[in-house]
Amino acid sequence: MGVKGYARNCEDGSVEVVASGEPQQVEQLIIWLKAGGPRSARVEHVLVEPCAMMDYTGFSIRY
Numbered sequence: 001m002g003v004k005g006y007a008r009n010c011e012d013g014s015v016e017v018v019a020s021g022e023p024q025q026v027e028q029l030i031i032w033l034k035a036g037g038p039r040s041a042r043v044e045h046v047l048v049e050p051c052a053m054m055d056y057t058g059f060s061i062r063y
Helices: 023-034
Strands: 004-009 015-020 059-062
Touching: 015 023
Parallel strands: 004 059
Antiparallel strands: 004 015
8 A cells, every 4th residue: 555664463452553654545544444454354443543753664564
């Protein structure tokens, strides 16, 4: 989707996604997440919060 940032599993079973990019790119990611995200996911709630801009070089999965 052209966003930069990361996704990581949290200890409580939730997933944190931090995304940076053009507003329409970030909005498309939010829409996709609210629609259920990846096939293997069970999305119950999506919380969107603004955060400080970071200079990510790509999108990664953090462990």
